[in-house]
Amino acid sequence: MPLPESVTQIFKRKQKSYKMVLILSLIEELRAFHQERVSYDHVKQRFLNYFIAEQDSGNRVDLPPGRELWSDAPKSQLKDIINSPINALSHILFVNSEDNTIGFHSQIQRQLGEEELSQLERLANDELQSYNAALQHFSLQGYLEKIMAEYTSAKKETFASHALGTLFRQTLPSELKALPFLDDQYKIQGSVGQGNWATVPWLAILDKRITETTQRGEYVVYLFAEDMSAVYLTFNQGVTAPIQEKGRRDGYAYLRTRTQEIQGLLSLNHMNKDDNIHLVDSGLGQDYQVSTVAYIKYERGAVPNDEQLIQDLENVMEDYRLYVDTVTSTGNVADNEEVEVVTQEADLLKDEQVTGILHQIQSHIRRKGFFFPEHLIENFYLSLKTKPFVILAGISGTGKTRLVKLFAEALGATGNNGQFTLIPVRTDWSDPADLLGYKDLSGRFKPGPLTEVLVEARKPENGHKPYFICMDEMNLARVEHYFSDLLSVLETQDWREGKIQTQDLISSTMLDTSEDQVKFGSLGVPENVFLIGTVNMDETTHPFSKKVLDRANTLEFNYINLQQYPDMSEQEETEDPADLAELNHLFLRSDYLQLVDAYDANKELVVRTTERLVKINALLEDVHAHVGFRVRDAICFYMIYNERYKLMSEEEAFDWQLLQKILPRIQGSHSSVRRVLLNLMKGALGTGSGVTVNIEDLMDNDDSPLYLRWAAGQTPPTAKHPQSARKLAFMLRRLEEDGFTSYWLS
Known part of the structure; x- marks a missing residue:
């Protein structure tokens, strides 16, 4: 007979080994006396004897709080310790305080014959062995000391493929995941930087019920001081969103207020709740210091043993679990994220980091066996940064769609997570309804494929993620017919509340029901959405009007080297771009919408570029192909981004713009x-x-x-x-x- 579900569920939530040991101690006592209720004191003694015997054998076990040996734990402390698993198992166990006995609830006991009791015993033993195995092989102390000893010198070495990067991104998350109290509800990730070495490397544990990125919400994170003198285990909160929304001074005030609220909610008795965490003397690390709710400091060369480290981590994770349980059960999570989710936290990416990130993207593409001409990835990036609408043109089979897919994939945007969407254009598309949606006979709005992506992308929890929409063979139908509404809305981009927003894409006349109004009302093109169209130019397709060309960079794929073969050395490259999956959408989002946004800081380059365009315009006027302010601004933005990120020479960048913005006209x-x-x-x-x-x-x-x-x-x-x-x-x-x-x- 199978075990009751209430019994099989007892080990679903990973905690300390106490539950397993308590169950085994109770089963041993029940078998010894053949009774439904047995002495609670005898069970407690068996519980204690297990841990003493394991320590005497030289095995690692969960420690009693504040003590190195179980044999030193007083009886009063043992009572407090065992209360934890008793409470966790109160739905199946019963303690009678009058006669000091313990046993299963009567309705559970009736379902536990010898066969079922043996099943439960095997289950508890299997869980306990798995738990202890994880404790034996994992040396957190060794990893922390290694990082503090090697990180400073590592920063002088090449960033790509460095062993410390692998340690943070792969090894440590995998090792921590083996700890029995870190189950599948947690996401574990580490970072040593994005393209360049981070000033403050980190290793975070996130409860997926409230956040899956360090860019928002609350999480537990190890933060390493810049000088590697110490590492801090911290209860922390997302930082950049309130700073971005409110400014640094008011943002800091907001974070300090949130810290006080969380400290009031949790005891955090085993952690420091002062302002003495010190990561950096100046720079971005100060933000982490302000956002820290509580911390435990481990100094280099004096990191405690693994038992203490794991005990500390487990205690912090228990506080974190209680916090998440509280905010999710009371609904406070929405209030908590109101500011953070609206704007999302950016990593405040430095300009000099962009080159390294693009190198990682190129490496990812090469590992997939694809090769593109020199500077094409840089050009594609600059084009997206300039305007979130890019056209890839050329003969069939040259890798246009593949470029979009692989570029998105390198940034963590895939079809599986909904951040990459391929929309094949049909020849019979004649109006925006085929793309955006229509109102059916019942009056309900039926969203088109693009609208569904926009709805998902604008959700508060997704606002920091980049979404890529690839319009495949978009000129099979006349682009101006089905794409005109979207082109017009893109022209309404404006800064509102620190974000780029547009006018509504779906007319209110299309939304009759309150449900449709909530879901599709006020839907513009979110700033985290990037549109790429692929086109084949042959007798079956339609040409583009200047209205379309003015609003996009056109990248051409007509020059093919068929003798380009896969490079196995690239295939074997060990660099892992997985950390780019957490890159904020601001990596791609435009920083400028009007030339006035960039003019003061880039006056000389803007004037130089404009003077070139004036001469070209004088030629183009002869064939009515001259450009206006929209094209002038877009070319200037492209040139400014190129100079900021030092991707190409000025002449190379202008060459691409001449090719992509002038000649198509x-x-x-x-x-x-x-x-x-x-x-x-x-x-x-x-x-x-x-x-x-x-x-x-x-x-x-x-x-x-x-x-x-x-x-x-x-x-x-x-x-x-x-x-x-x-x-x-x-x-x-x-x-x-x-x-x-x-x-x-x-």
Whole structure:
């Protein structure tokens, strides 16, 4: 007969070994006396004898609070200790204080024959052996001392693939997960930085009922001092959101108020509740100090033994569990997260860290067996940062969709967690309803595939996560017909309450029911959503209007090297980009919406870039392809981000922008189009190319036409802007041979 469910559930919540030992002690006593109730004192003695015998055998066991040996524990303390498992098992056990006996509740006892009692005994023994095995092999003391001894010198070494990174991201979470009181309700993660070494490395334990990221909510975390003189076990709270929302001074005041509230809710008797935690002298680590609710300090070279460390951790986790139980049962969790969830905590990423993060993304893509041209990942990143709408164009099979998927995957956004969505465009899409949704005959709103993602992305608990939407083959239908509403809403981006927000995407006339109004009302495009469209340019597709081109960077995938083979050394690279999964969406979100946002700090670069565009515009006016302020601002933002993050030279960056924002606008069959292309080619080649910019030299060079020298593996002429020069050569070829040219038909 199977055990009653109330009995099988007793070990679901992982705590100390006390419950298992108590059950085994009770079963031994019941068998010895063949009674339904046995002496409580005898059971307590068996309980104590177990721990004394294990310690005498040299095995690690849970310690009595404040003592190294169970044999030193007084009887009064033993009574307090055993009360913990008695209370935890009160739904199946009964203690009679009048005759000092203990046994199972009568309704449980009736279901426990010898067979069932043996099952329960095996279950308790299995749990106890598993618990003790975890205690034996795990040396938390050794890991903490190792980190403090090696981290300072490690920061002088290459960040990528470093052993300490693996220790924090993989080894330590795996080892801690084996501790019996850390079950599946907890997420464990560590970090030594994102692309560069962190000033304060950390190892966090998060209860998934209230948070799954260190960027919000409350959690338990080991914080290492910058000088590695100490490590602190802390009860902590998300920090950057209130600072971002309220400013540093008011944000600090908010955190201190929250600290007092939590300290009032919990005893935290075994922890320090003062302000004496010291991680750094200045910088971001001070935020961690302010957000700390309570802490235990371990000094380098004097970290206590594993028994004490695990006891401390278990005590802190018990306080954490009580806190989460309280806020979730009373509903206070929503109030608690009101500020943090609205804005989410950013990691305050430093500009110099971006290069390292992009390197990790590239490494992830290469490990998957895919290779893209030099600077393409940087260009894709800068394009997304400039505007959350990017077009990837080119022939079929060049990896456009794969780039989006792998880039998103490296940042922790996958189809499984809903942060990456592929939406195949259909040829019969003729209005926004196919994408956004429609009202059915019953009056209910039926959301489209894009609307469903936007609803999920704007949820408070998801506000910090990046969401990628890939519109596959988006020009199979006319983009202006089904995408116009979204393009218009994107143009309404504005700063409100420290976030980028847009006007509503779903008209209120579509939402008749109160349920629909709650779910879809006031739905704009959240700042954590990034749209990427892939397009194939052939006879089955539709061209883009300037309205679409003005609002996106167009990355082209037409130049393919079929002799690029997988590099096994890349496949074997050990660097793990998993820590990027916690990267805040602000890594991709635009910092500027209007040029005035960036002008003062980047005046010289903005003026230089604008002067170039003025000269180009003078040429484009001849074919009515000149650009306006929207394109001017987008190009300036791209150039500013590139300079901030030091990803490419200024000429390389401008080359990409000339290729992606200017050339897609040019098409036609008139001689004026040829004149514009030739003048642009002259500027793209620059001085010293050795090429006379005329049709004859471009098309009929004695060695080979210029456009073929880029395509056939020959050495092309030195060019100031080689990407644009190559494209211009192909466009001129089309014009010469077919009498018509376009960016899309080269």
